Amino acid sequence: MSLHWTQHLILVPVILPLLAGAALVPLTQGWHRLKFWLSYASILGLVANALALIHMTDGGAWQDGMGIYLAANWSAPFGIALLADRLSSIMLLLTALLGLASLHFSKQRWGRIGVHFHALFQFLLMGINGAFLTHDLFNLFVFFEVMLAASYGLVLHGYNAERIRASMQYIAINLAAALLFLLGLALIYATTGTLNMADVAGRVPLLAGDDLALFKIGATMMALTFLTKSAMWPLGFWLPTTYAAASPPVAAMLVLMTKVGAYVVLRLWLLIFSDDAGAAAGFGQDALLYGGMATIVFGAAGMLSTDTAGRMAGYAAIISSGTLLAVIGYGQPNLVTAGIYYLIGSTLAVAAFLLLIELIDRIRTPRSAMLALTMEAYAVEDAPVEPVGRGVPAVMAFLSLAFAACALMIAGLPPLPGFIAKFGMFHAVLHPQVVATAANGVMTGPTTIPTAGWVLIALIVLSGLIAVISMMRFGVRTFWASGVLVPPKLHRTEVMPIIFLLGLAIGMTIQANALFGYLARASDAIHRPATYIGRVLSEPTLPGPASSPAPTINLTPEAP
Incomplete structure (x- = not known):
């Protein structure tokens, strides 16, 4: 018995950026072109690897759509297990594609500022990928710290006074969250005796009394880390300032880092606090539901109140x-x-908008911004003038159309993915799903729409309307009320990543049926914790090399 080569693909998203980052560290300031292409080749490898993992998990090559890699050939729960399934594979592909666009955008300007931009970028990818793949809570903490340590340097990249202030706040918040993570891990290990996610989920139903109370406290402290990263209200006050201050390619990656927190919450809560968790079943779900609603209200109010x-x-x-x-x-x-x-x-929508902002800012001079605000405040109307036959410059057409596409996606208007996603959520809430529990086969689930469902629908609709108002206000001030605009000079390396991200969004719209089918299979898998636990804990190790028989020594003296 030997390890099939395809299982090594699970390790590639961690090893490849680690090796690339280590190779980039010694290169000095003058090796811009070499550093860029080494980093670019690494991310192209990650894209190919993620596509291969999607094929392996969804193509029947691995049992139950799960590939497991046991580090150092130690069986779970004693060793560190990496697990690739449909959900983690699609997240790896999203990471690689967004990293590709961000790196390409940084080629002409941001990648040339500072010595270690590309090395830090690779270490950031390593941390994000490891967080998606790991099945061990302490290893999750390690990958989180690798991701955050790289992001500290990247947020400061191309530093100025505003960026330094924002990064100090960002670092302080994340260090405090890391401390809570460690304290939560300590309590979880003290009550369960393990940090393997599947093993923790298997032992939670056996907890009772003080042990169960301590476990819930530990899980809550650990969750605060993920919810801080997910910018849940009131823990997300740091995010707008950091996004506004960071360089565009770094800000685009920060969008994905925010989703890492939501991914971990989704993965852990459906695994550990499932219906099979006994007294701990459903722990924290109401806090996530109402906290998420409060976060929508906070984000919508903030979006309406800012003009930056x-x-x-x-x-x-x-x-x-x-x-x-x-x-x-x-x-x-x-x-x-x-x-x-x-x-x-x-x-994809927010990342594309963050990249686009830098290009739009080149036409928003302080004078034009002040003119736009003044015209809006005093209701100044432009006198109509006769057209002179001059067409819209190509640069301005690109900026305005790209902005319109970003606005449609962020607001959730048709025909782009934001609308399809919200329509899918509305359909799910209005058609409650009845499911069977694994324990006794009894069909359970809501038969009527709860009040929380109607509130959630209303908040999603309201936040979309506010996004429309905010984006339209910004667009009018930028493209219509700023007087005579001089088309800025744009480089192809800055334009292509935005077109690429918007093209991916269009592809999501065209292939919505196929993508929803894949994500439905991913959702079904993570809602079956018993299969998940059994698959991880039963993964066999590789046998050692067969020992050869010891040589025999004849001690009988030979006859003369």
């Missing part, structure tokens, strides 16, 4: 995080399917 594009994008990310957390807390499998689709679409 970077902060507007930050509040849009908060709205999307709140929606995801509320979807997880609502506890309905088909709603989770639409929520994951929404996660992917909203990440």
Whole structure:
């Protein structure tokens, strides 16, 4: 028996950026071109690897659509297990594609500032990928710290006074969250005796009394870390300032980092606090539901109150995080399917908008911004003039059309993925799903729409309307009320990543049926914790090499 080569693909998303980052560290300031292409080749490898993992998990190559890699050949729960399934594979692909767009955008400007941008970028990808793949809580903490340590340097990249202030706040908040993570891990290990996720889920039903209370406290402290990263209200006050201050390619990756927190909450809560968890079943779901709703309200209010594009994008990310957390807390499998689709679409939309902001700012001079505000405040009307036959410059056409596409996706208007995702969520809430529990086969589930469902629908609709108002206000001030605009100079490496992200969104719209089918299978798998636990804990180790028989020594003296 030997390890099939395809199982090594599970390790590639961690090893490849680690090796690439280590190779980039010694390269000095003058090796810009070499550093860029090494980093670019690494991310192309990650894209190919993620596509291969999607094929392996959804093509029947691995049992139950799960590939497991036992590090150092130690069986679970004693060793560190990496697990690739449909959900983690699609998240790896999203990471690689967004990393590809961000890196390409940074080629002409941001990648040339500072020595270690590309190395830090690779270490950031390593941490994000590891968080998606790991099946061990302490290893999750390690990957979180790798991700955060790299992000500290990247947020400071191209530093100025505003960026330094925002990064100090960002670092302080995340260090405090890391301390809570460690304390939570200590309590979980003290009560269960393990940190393997499947093993923890298997032991939770056996806890009672003080042990169960301590376990819930530990889980709550650990959850605070993920909810801080997910920008749940009131823990997400740091996010708009950080997004507005960070360089565009880094801000685009921060959008994905916010979704890492929501991914971990989705993974852990459906595994550990499932219906099979005994007295701990459903723990924290109401907090996620109502906390997510409060986050939507906070993000919508913030988006309506700001006229800064970077902060507007930050509040849009908060709205999307709140929606995801509320979807997880609502506890309905088909709603989770639409929520994951929404996660992917909203990440692409906000990331594209953050990249676009830098290009739009080149036409928003202080004078034009002040003129736009003055005309709006005093209701100044432009006198109509005769057209002179001059067409819209191509640059301005690209900026306006790209902005319109981003606005449609963020607001959730047809025909782009934001609308499809929200329609899917509305359909799921209005058609409650009845499911069978694994324990006794009894059909359970809501038969009527609870009040929380109507409130969630209303908040999603209201947040979309507010996003429309905010984005239209920004667009009018930028493209219509700023006087005579001089088309800025744009480089192809800055334009192509935005077109690429918007093209992915269009592809999501065209292939919505196929993608929803894949995500439905992913959602169904993570809602079957018993299969998940059994698959991880039963994964066999590789036998050692067969020992050869010891040589025999004849001690009988030979006859003369």
